[in-house]
Amino acid sequence: MAANTPSNGVDHGRRRFVGLVTTSIAAAGAASILSTKLATAAGDDAIRPFRVNISEEQLVDLRRRLNATRWPDRETIADQSQGVQLAKLQELVRYWGAEYDWRKLETRLNALPQFVTTIDDLDIHFIHVRSQHPNALPVIVSHGWPGSIIEQLKIIDPLANPTAHGGRVEDAFDVVVPSLPGYGFSARPAGSGWDPDRIARAWAVLMKRLGYARYVAQGGDWGTPVSSAMARQNAPGLVGIHINLPATVPPEVAAVLGGTAVPAGL
Secondary structure, eight states, X not given: OOOOOOSOHHHHHHHHHHHHHHHHOOOOOOOSOOOHHHHTOOGGGOEEXXXXXXOHHHHHHHHHHHXXXXXXXXXXXXXXXXXXXXXXXXXXXXXXXXXXXXXXXXXXXXXXXXXXXXXXXXXXXXXXXXXXXXTOEEEEEEOOTTOOGXXXXXXXXXXXXXXXXXXXXXXXXXXXXXXXXXXXXXXXXXXXXXXXXXXXXXXXXXXXXXXXXXXXXXXXXXXXXXXXXXXXXXXXXXEEEEESSOXXXXXXXXXXXXXXXXXXXX
16 A cells, blocks of 8 residues: 655655664663553563664664665656656665664654563564543554554654643543554564454454453554454454545456455445
């Protein structure tokens, strides 16, 4: 699924690169916040603290490889019809090699409570922010492709602390933001099969493991089929979903794909 394309090609490239960088780096360490209940968990259901801690050696090596890029010849035309223009790509790589401050983002991530738990033999990383307001509605938010939890950082505080952003107490959410399998700090599956249906089942396990008996789910881009699958599966405790990439398949296409006919009158 393709993400929406912003007007600024460099900004779009930066967003995509954030997803690639966070996908390629593995890290582990001590956590910032962990409740007594979670701390006493044991075995396969354990929820373990997580902290981002990328070594300086890895960052130096990344910058070295970026700065050593061997560039192709410039495109033969003045527009983008032949693909990404050389000058824009060089600007993007220069930014990542010389200006981007990973430590700033690392600090921002580590200011949030992060955890890892094993579901279906795969380590799943997630951010879990509990609202200070009573009766906050839990929500699990799935990021898109090719992206990461970084896409969701700006929505966490407004959801968990709505009164600080002009909202009401009854607007509050407990926010759970997992990294999709193979993305960010979640482990990479060893084999195929981690499709939206399987991820949806894993998310239901995660919410149950966190103690939530009633919650909602949100997703955009690749998170849309995950959240939609949770609804189709009637995940225990799920009371509703919100998606920002709804899609339908024309009957003739569904037939070719082996799907069933669209209900009459839809």
